[in-house]
Amino acid sequence: MSLRLRDRRLNRSAGGDVLIFTVLAICAAFMSLPLVYAICNAFKPLNELFLFPPQFFVRNPTLDNFRDLFVLMGQSWVPFSRYISNTLLITGLGTAGHVMIASMGAYSVSKHEFPGSRLFSEMVVLSLMFAYQVTAVPNYIIMSRLGWINTHFSMIIPAWGMSLGFFLMSRFMVQVPDELLEAARIDGAGEFRIWWSVVMPMVRPAWLTLIILSFQSLWGDTGGRFIYKEALKTLPYALSQIAAGGIARAGVGAAAGLIMIIIPVVVFVYNQSNIIETMSTSGLD
Amino acid sequence: MAGALKRSAQIQRGPIRRRLTDLWRRVKANKANYLLLAPFATIFFVFTVLPVIMSILLSFTHYNMLQPPRWIGWGNYIRLFLADDVFLIAVKNTFVFAAITGPLSYFACLFFAWMINELRPKLRAFLTLLFYAPSISGNLFLIWTIIFSGDSYGLVNGFLMRFGIITEPIQWFQDPRYMMAVIILVVLWLSLGTSFLVFIAGLQSIDKSLYEAGAIDGIKNRWQELWFITLPSMKPQLMFGAVISITQSFTVAGHTIALAGFPSTDYAAHTVVTHLIDYGSVRFEMGYASAIATVLFVTMIITQRAIQYLLRKMG
Numbered sequence: 001m002s003l004r005l006r007d008r009r010l011n012r013s014a015g016g017d018v019l020i021f022t023v024l025a026i027c028a029a030f031m032s033l034p035l036v037y038a039i040c041n042a043f044k045p046l047n048e049l050f051l052f053p054p055q056f057f058v059r060n061p062t063l064d065n066f067r068d069l070f071v072l073m074g075q076s077w078v079p080f081s082r083y084i085s086n087t088l089l090i091t092g093l094g095t096a097g098h099v100m101i102a103s104m105g106a107y108s109v110s111k112h113e114f115p116g117s118r119l120f121s122e123m124v125v126l127s128l129m130f131a132y133q134v135t136a137v138p139n140y141i142i143m144s145r146l147g148w149i150n151t152h153f154s155m156i157i158p159a160w161g162m163s164l165g166f167f168l169m170s171r172f173m174v175q176v177p178d179e180l181l182e183a184a185r186i187d188g189a190g191e192f193r194i195w196w197s198v199v200m201p202m203v204r205p206a207w208l209t210l211i212i213l214s215f216q217s218l219w220g221d222t223g224g225r226f227i228y229k230e231a232l233k234t235l236p237y238a239l240s241q242i243a244a245g246g247i248a249r250a251g252v253g254a255a256a257g258l259i260m261i262i263i264p265v266v267v268f269v270y271n272q273s274n275i276i277e278t279m280s281t282s283g284l285d
Numbered sequence: 286m287a288g289a290l291k292r293s294a295q296i297q298r299g300p301i302r303r304r305l306t307d308l309w310r311r312v313k314a315n316k317a318n319y320l321l322l323a324p325f326a327t328i329f330f331v332f333t334v335l336p337v338i339m340s341i342l343l344s345f346t347h348y349n350m351l352q353p354p355r356w357i358g359w360g361n362y363i364r365l366f367l368a369d370d371v372f373l374i375a376v377k378n379t380f381v382f383a384a385i386t387g388p389l390s391y392f393a394c395l396f397f398a399w400m401i402n403e404l405r406p407k408l409r410a411f412l413t414l415l416f417y418a419p420s421i422s423g424n425l426f427l428i429w430t431i432i433f434s435g436d437s438y439g440l441v442n443g444f445l446m447r448f449g450i451i452t453e454p455i456q457w458f459q460d461p462r463y464m465m466a467v468i469i470l471v472v473l474w475l476s477l478g479t480s481f482l483v484f485i486a487g488l489q490s491i492d493k494s495l496y497e498a499g500a501i502d503g504i505k506n507r508w509q510e511l512w513f514i515t516l517p518s519m520k521p522q523l524m525f526g527a528v529i530s531i532t533q534s535f536t537v538a539g540h541t542i543a544l545a546g547f548p549s550t551d552y553a554a555h556t557v558v559t560h561l562i563d564y565g566s567v568r569f570e571m572g573y574a575s576a577i578a579t580v581l582f583v584t585m586i587i588t589q590r591a592i593q594y595l596l597r598k599m600g
Contacts, residue, residue: 012403012507020400025398028415031477034425035418053438054431082348105325114315115308120326123334128532129585130337133565134578137350138339142331161328166482167528171521172490191317205486213479216421260446262421265414273410275489 035261042066042258046251065255072242072252078230080238087235090152090217092157098214099207101160106169111181123171127163136225143226154226159218165210172206173199208271216264226266236260292404344575361576372577374552375560377451378465382556383588385469387534390476391526395476398484399511413485420478427543428600429471456544461553468541468554475540476533480526487522527592535585538562557581590595 036056041049043061073080109117139158140149148154176199184194200207222237239260243253312319344361346354365372401412419426432440435456442454457467492513499514516523538558545554548563557577565574 004576017403020403024397024400024404024412032415032418034422034428035415036429038422038425054434056431062464099587101324101328105322108318108321109511112315112318114318115311117318120322124329125528125589126582127329127333127337127591128528128585129535130340130582131536131561131578133558133561134340134343134571134575135333135336136565138336138343139332141339142335157328158332161325161332163329163333164479166325166329168525171483171525172486173520175490191321195321203490203491209482209486210480220423257423257425264421268417269410269414272413272485275486276406276409 035265038254038258038261041254044251044254046248049250049254050247065251067250068239069242069255069259076242078233078237081239082231082233083233086152086232087219089153090159090221090223090234091215092219094156095211095214097156097160098162098165099210102162102165103169103173103200103203103207104209105172105193106166107199108191110170110173111176111178111199124163124166124170128167140225149226150232152227152231152232155218155221155223159214162214165214168210168213169203169206172203176202205275208275212264212268212271215267219264222258287420298513323333340575341579343572344579344586346572347570348572348575350571351569357480357572361573362580364573365576365580371552371555372557372560375555375557378553378555379557381465382469382472382530382537383534386472386476386537387530389473390534391480391530393473393482394484395479395523398481398488399515401485402488403507413482416477417481419475424543426471426540429467429474430458431468435459459550461549461551464545464549464553468544471544472537472540478533480529483522483525483529484519488515491518524596525594527596528589528596531585531589531592535581535588573581 040058042065043063044058045060045064046064048055048059075141076083109121143149143154146153179237180198180202181194184198189198220236221234222240223234224233224237227233239256243249245252245254318359343354345356347357347360348354350414397416401409401416404412405524427513434440434442435454435458437443437446437454439454439457442451445451446454455463457463495514495518496510499510504510504513536558538556538561541549541554541556542559542562547559561574561577561581564570564577
């Protein structure tokens with residue numbers, strides 16, 4: 001019996017596998033259109049980009065767009081590496097801090113009952129439902145009172161307190177069995193210790209997912225609301241400025257677009273394959 | 286002994302007083318939990334709760350962002366419901382939109398996450414990327430403007446004309462009859478986002494020994510497995526997905542603006558949030574925009590409560 005379990009996955013018919021794979025493959029081809037289009041566009045020479053009727057695939061691929069982009073990067077008034085390091089700093093610190101702080105808080109409310117714990121989780125869920133467009137003015141007032149306009153704090157610190165990550169982590173932590181925490185408590189572990197070395201390893205798929213989501217939103221953030229100093233601006237801002245130079249910059253814009261997508265895609269693939277690894281090492285197949 | 290004496294003294298001090306001391310004792314006992322929560326709670330209150338409260342207060346004022354807000358009580362709300370016919374169109378569109386895209390995107394996320402989970406691990410990460418591609422590639426959903434281009438070179442128009450279904454091209458994003466349907470299609474295509482990833486992570490978090498136990502208890506195929514083991518084991522994630530679906534389907538705006546223009550022909554793709562953007566960032570009537578946001582907020586809370594209630598009822 002146990003040998004058969006190891007050989008084949010449980011309750012799986014070969015026909016079903018084939019059917020699922022076929023359906024998925026057809027849908028995936030359809031869903032991956034924008035990615036393919038982004039890649040094609042980045043390698044299109046200018047005359048193909050403006051072809052009418054528009055062409056989806058590239059015919060004569062060229063690296064001109066990337067070459068032009070790097071030339072333009074070299075000419076920027078603020079050294080281009082500055083934009084890159086700004087974005088790396090904001091994305092790195094923002095994501096790491098958010099995952100830590102949100103999951104710490106999520107652990108405390110999802111695994112304990114204390115005065116205010118229920119109310120707090122309810123508030124986090126409700127806060128997801130308020131249209132963010134109207135909170136822009138109050139947010140600006142708060143930022144300026146704090147003196148954070150024109151600092152990277154204005155992008156990093158609010159990212160730490162995003163409701164989505166807290167909600168996500170607390171939903172996964174609810175599932176951690178209480179017996180495990182009890183056992184750790186008997187062994188003399190404090191709450192911080194339990195959070196870090198018992199709960200966090202158990203909800204690994206959750207925080208790997210949260211890293212993807214947080215990274216993606218911070219990476220694409222132009223910082224337009226609170227940052228006005230050129231030397232503090234971010235990569236997406238700089239690239240959009242380069243791409244905004246009219247028709248002649250369309251090719252450069254396409255190359256810049258591809259570069260902006262590549263890094264989140266790498267983070268995505270790395271994290272997703274780690275999520276899946278968790279399963280294959282502990283699972284049946 | 287001393288503790289018992291103290292306790293009896295507390296009981297004599299009357300119910301409110303006793304409750305307060307009891308509360309204080311529980312707060313003190315949970316000091317570690319408050320410490321763990323404190324960093325998040327502080328940032329959350331300053332950058333999320335405070336702005337929301339300020340906006341709700343602004344909704345009772347006339348505020349044009351130049352002069353200080355002037356208190357007008359329920360004025361904005363009265364105007365919204367009694368004197369703004371475009372708002373009623375927006376409400377109707379938003380409800381149609383939410384009723385279609387909300388449930389459909391939710392089930393699409395669940396369905397595809399589950400299907401992908403059925404595959405071998407190596408294929409899984411790759412397919413997840415392909416399905417998530419629309420969410421990761423920024424504004425590239427604009428390729429839909431090529432597919433549904435209003436001239437006869439648009440892919441859909443060209444196809445329909447070649448087979449003689451239509452004789453002249455359809456203005457997909459300008460014609461009020463088709464606008465909503467096309468936008469719904471695009472939004473559905475974009476919907477495998479946050480919930481989809483969370484469902485995938487949720488499926489990975491299920492205890493694998495449950496499936497072995499299920500097989501021994503007589504579960505015969507993957508459908509039974511899905512219904513009896515998988516779905517009950519990922520209830521928290523399903524709840525998460527429901528909240529995300531509600532917020533996303535009620536607040537759609539960016540995509541309709543990018544595809545159908547702003548404002549759209551005959552307001553046929555005007556949603557509550559585009560209405561809000563109209564007043565907030567075009568007309569600078571921030572008080573009125575805040576009132577719209579507050580009404581939307583209350584609507585979403587009621588919807589979420591109703592769905593939560595239904596999910597509980599179903600067990």
